[in-house]
Amino acid sequence: MASQDNLVQNGKPSARPVPPVLIRPPVRPSALGFGDILRLCSAVMVSTALNCGLLLLLFLVSVTNTDAANLETEQQVVETKVEEAPQDANLENEDIGIDPDLPTNYNVPRLEDVSVPGEVNPDEKVGFVGAPEGPPTTVPPPVGFGVGHGAGVDGGVGTGAIFGTQGGFATGLGAPMNPFAGRSGATREQMLREGGGNARSEAAVAMGLKWLVDHQAPDGHWSLNNFPVDGRCQCKGTGTHNNDIAGTAFGLLPLLAGGQTHRAVDKNSKYHKNVERALKYLVSKQNRDGNFGGGMYAHGIATIAICEAYGLTSDPVYKGPAQRAINFIVSAQHAEGGGWRYAPKQPGDLSVAAWQIQALKSAQMSGLAVPKETLAGASKFLDQCSSPDGSAYGYQGPGSGPSAMTAAGLLCRQYMGWGPKNPGLIKGVEHLKRMPPQPYNNNMYYYYYATQVLHHFGGEAWNNWNVKMRDTLIDRQDQGRDVPHQKGSWSPDGDRFGAAGGRLMVTSLCLLTLEVYYRHLPLYKRELGGLKPD
Numbered sequence: 001m002a003s004q005d006n007l008v009q010n011g012k013p014s015a016r017p018v019p020p021v022l023i024r025p026p027v028r029p030s031a032l033g034f035g036d037i038l039r040l041c042s043a044v045m046v047s048t049a050l051n052c053g054l055l056l057l058l059f060l061v062s063v064t065n066t067d068a069a070n071l072e073t074e075q076q077v078v079e080t081k082v083e084e085a086p087q088d089a090n091l092e093n094e095d096i097g098i099d100p101d102l103p104t105n106y107n108v109p110r111l112e113d114v115s116v117p118g119e120v121n122p123d124e125k126v127g128f129v130g131a132p133e134g135p136p137t138t139v140p141p142p143v144g145f146g147v148g149h150g151a152g153v154d155g156g157v158g159t160g161a162i163f164g165t166q167g168g169f170a171t172g173l174g175a176p177m178n179p180f181a182g183r184s185g186a187t188r189e190q191m192l193r194e195g196g197g198n199a200r201s202e203a204a205v206a207m208g209l210k211w212l213v214d215h216q217a218p219d220g221h222w223s224l225n226n227f228p229v230d231g232r233c234q235c236k237g238t239g240t241h242n243n244d245i246a247g248t249a250f251g252l253l254p255l256l257a258g259g260q261t262h263r264a265v266d267k268n269s270k271y272h273k274n275v276e277r278a279l280k281y282l283v284s285k286q287n288r289d290g291n292f293g294g295g296m297y298a299h300g301i302a303t304i305a306i307c308e309a310y311g312l313t314s315d316p317v318y319k320g321p322a323q324r325a326i327n328f329i330v331s332a333q334h335a336e337g338g339g340w341r342y343a344p345k346q347p348g349d350l351s352v353a354a355w356q357i358q359a360l361k362s363a364q365m366s367g368l369a370v371p372k373e374t375l376a377g378a379s380k381f382l383d384q385c386s387s388p389d390g391s392a393y394g395y396q397g398p399g400s401g402p403s404a405m406t407a408a409g410l411l412c413r414q415y416m417g418w419g420p421k422n423p424g425l426i427k428g429v430e431h432l433k434r435m436p437p438q439p440y441n442n443n444m445y446y447y448y449y450a451t452q453v454l455h456h457f458g459g460e461a462w463n464n465w466n467v468k469m470r471d472t473l474i475d476r477q478d479q480g481r482d483v484p485h486q487k488g489s490w491s492p493d494g495d496r497f498g499a500a501g502g503r504l505m506v507t508s509l510c511l512l513t514l515e516v517y518y519r520h521l522p523l524y525k526r527e528l529g530g531l532k533p534d
Contacts, residue, residue: 188259188518195455195517196466204474207488208511209258212251213274214485215504220277222251224502233485237492239502245285245294249301250504252278254511256308257519263313279309283321289331290324295342296332300355303329304362311366319368326363329356330374337384338377349396350385353378354408354449361415379416385409390424392431402435407449414456429454429461437468439475442495444509451513473510 192202215235217228224239224247252275261269262276269275282302286292292302303325310318332344333356339348340356357378360370385393386409392399393409410418410428418425432450435441451469454462473490480487492498492506512519 191518196463196470197514197517198470200474201470201514204477204488205254205258205511205514207477208490208507208514209255209260209271209488211486211488211507212254212511213271216251216274216278218277220248220274220279220281222247222278222504224250224500224504227504234483235486235489235503236483237498237503237506239492239500239505241500241502243294243298245282245292245302246298246501247504248278248281249298249305250501250508252282252305253301253308254508254515256305256312257512257515259312259518261312262309263315275309279306279318282306283318286321286324290321290326290328292325296340296344296352297342297355299325299328299332300340300352300359303359304355307359307362307366307368310368311362322363322366323368326359326368326370329359330371332356333374333377334381337381338379339381339384347396348381350381350393350405350408350412351395353381354412357412357415375416378412382409382412382416386424389427390422391427402431404443404446404449406431407446407453410453411449411456414453420457420459425457429457433461433465436465437472439472442493442498444490444495444506444513445497448509448513451516455516469513473514477510 192198212222215227215233216222221244223242223244225242227233227235227238255271255275255278259269260271260275262272262279263269264272282292282305292299294302303322306318306322306325309315310322328344329340332340334340334345334348337347339350339353341347341349341352360374360378364370382393385395385397385399385405387393387398387400390413391406391410392401392403393405394400394403395405399406399409406428410425410432413422413425413428420426432453435446435450437447447469451465454465476490478486478489478491486503489503489507490510492502495506498506
């Protein structure tokens with residue numbers, strides 16, 4: 001084909017004709033043959049099969065991943081699932097004949113060696129986030145241990161603001177162990193069984209507590225020598241002593257030991273109104289210096305009650321009265337001998353001093369302040385009353401064998417740090433074993449102290465003592481056959497000290513003895529295992 005230069009010369013069109021443009025119609029394919037159709041069908045089938053296979057594979061992978069995720073989630077739920085809690089224990093059941101073998105409310109056995117508060121996360125390690133390196137621990141040292149939460153010694157915890165104590169039912173992260181937690185719920189039930197209590201002993205406690213609240217005066221006090229006259233009370237065995245401070249304290253202590261508090265929100269506080277009235281009565285009788293009046297006997301017992309009420313609830317209303325009561329005990333101590341007697345500053349006797357030492361220990365466990373000088377003086381006084389080997393104790397001087405003063409002295413030694421390996425305590429337990437509970441020997445003052453000593457000591461000595469003591473008290477309890485209104489109490493007849501305190505005091509001591517399984521274990525025994533003798 002000629003170029004454009006050949007078509008135009010000197011600005012004029014060339015005379016050579018331009019060839020016509022050829023337009024070719026598209027070539028239509030001829031009809032498909034059988035082979036072509038066969039090849040086309042094969043390609044379509046192969047393509048369809050491949051796509052279906054890919055879709056099936058993708059579906060299987062998706063289902064597998066979903067099942068695996070569900071399986072993993074299900075396994076996590078199974079591993080961390082908490083069993084449904086059993087029904088609450090009825091710890092106020094007086095009628096043992098309903099079903100004595102029915103289990104009430106037990107603790108679930110431990111699943112891990114270390115427990116921490118908070119929600120369960122199976123992907124996290126056991127422990128506290130950001131905690132310093134160290135050996136794993138379940139709870140901080142118990143209150144009153146001398147270190148850690150609520151030591152209350154040398155101006156420690158307990159001397160600060162009135163709000164925020166280490167002694168109550170605290171919850172949440174960092175909450176300290178409550179030393180009174182064994183007095184209610186599943187812990188109470190477990191400690192009851194582990195310690196040797198049974199359904200009959202708890203029924204006896206329930207009847208005894210009911211007798212107490214039935215004999216409380218409208219203003220909240222209890223009387224040793226004059227039960228309230230309500231038209232139906234015909235109880236015999238009133239005491240010779242007129243001391244409503246001591247009577248009110250004896251009425252309160254078994255209720256507190258059974259987990260009864262003044263707070264209506266506590267689900268186990270069936271008698272919360274009775275406890276509240278009694279506490280208000282005691283506070284109304286307290287002087288500015290902290291003294292409840294009625295002598296050092298009554299003051300020591302009332303101080304235990306106020307301290308335990310505060311420790312159980314952390315109610316700031318009772319922190320001040322409890323601390324002032326302790327301060328009065330501190331100020332009333334005999335400067336040279338370290339003991340206490342009927343009036344402040346007198347040379348001590350062990351009978352009075354033992355109640356003051358119990359009050360000091362209850363204060364420590366509630367997070368209140370107790371000067372170490374006071375405790376050192378108490379130890380000095382115990383040395384004065386003990387035999388050379390520390391196994392026997394007397395009223396104001398060394399003792400020589402089994403007696404109420406030996407039992408009281410040994411319990412005070414345990415509170416001051418003696419453990420079950422101490423030679424003096426071991427020999428002292430042998431003294432107590434020579435005077436076991438007997439149906440014909442009524443001396444609840446001795447039994448009250450000796451039971452606590454052997455309970456803390458544990459082992460075969462406790463097991464043998466417990467069966468005799470428990471069953472003897474159950475058998476002696478008044479069933480109200482002669483005087484219906486005496487049902488649940490214990491008679492003071494024949495008791496060595498029953499005439500002074502009467503039916504109220506004897507009933508209180510019997511109840512506290514039957515409540516030893518859960519009253520004192522959380523309050524003292526964990527601590528005793530960690531302390532060493534001087």
